[in-house]
Amino acid sequence: MRGAVFTYHAQNCGGYDYASNDHIAFAADLHAVHEAGLPVVSLLDIALALATRTPQALPSHFVAFSCDDGTSLDWADYDHPQFGRQRAFANILRDHLARTSPGTFTDSTLTDSTQNLLTAFVIACPVARAAIDHGCYGGLPLSDDNWWAEAAAEGLVAIENHSWDHVHATLPASLQRYGAGGDFSSVDNYARADRQVRCAAQCIDERLRPVGKRTQLFAYPYGHTSPYLTRDYFPTLQHEHGMLAAFTTQQALIDHATPVYEIPRLVCADAWRTPQEFQAILRRIVHG
Ligand SMILES: [Zn+2]
DSSP states (O other), X not given: XXXXXXXXXXXXXXXXXXXXXXXXXXXXXHHHHHHHTXXXXXXXXXXHHHHTTOGGGSOSEEEEEEEESOOGGGTSOEEETTTEEEOOHHHHHHHHHHHHSTTTTTTSSOOGGGTTSEEEEEOOOHHHHHHXXXXXXXXXXXXXXXXXXXXXXXXXXXXXXXXSSTTOTTSOGGGOOSSBTTBGGGOOSHHHHIIIIIIHHHXXXXXXXXXXXXXXXXXXXXXXXXXXXXXXXXXXXXXXXXXXXXXXXXXXXXOTTOOTTSBOOEEBTTTBOSHHHHHHHHHXXXXX
């Protein structure tokens, strides 16, 4: 089997074209995947297949979609002060399904094939999220958690773990206790990993518990790993952190030998920048 996880950032909406706006890119890429006839699986499907060494559970060629940092633009349309209305990732997905799979939503419950079609990795700590809003989004409250439970309950967008505080470069020094600013590879001991992974999961799960969901997947902030996390903490302490798999941003495709705590993801505007480059990745998935 061979596939790819494509990753977007809903806060990247500083323009009107594919190269400058992840919403435009996401819509175009969904269409391209549909035209190519490639099946879309969830990140949980990939994690389960790799964790249980049953790659045959996945289609022979597949794609999956995720988005990082958990701004509310993942879930709700947003009126950008300069660039106008931005269609939320969840609504782009619904628009796409309405065109390609009419009737999907007629029961108001999703069919199995549309569960977790997009996985949103969110940041747990509300103080860190407020600092990121201040440092990155001009103080606009874009990192709210008030949509997580609604999304998880519906099931189209899965809510998963993107760490306690992202070890974000914009955090004030007083908050940088669990890693050094902007470098998640500094999470190289138990105390830091416990905060960034287990405590984060516990915090996010509290929001999801009322709708019967919990986190099972982790995405490394900035894609940074450390040998401690990949070789020690994640594989040996699963009974503590509960994470089934972890995702990097290494520019690679997934196959049967992919390590479950280092599953690569391709990031929009980094691994590809044009529809032509995206098509070239789809061809690599199909033809090798
Ligand atoms: Zn991130």
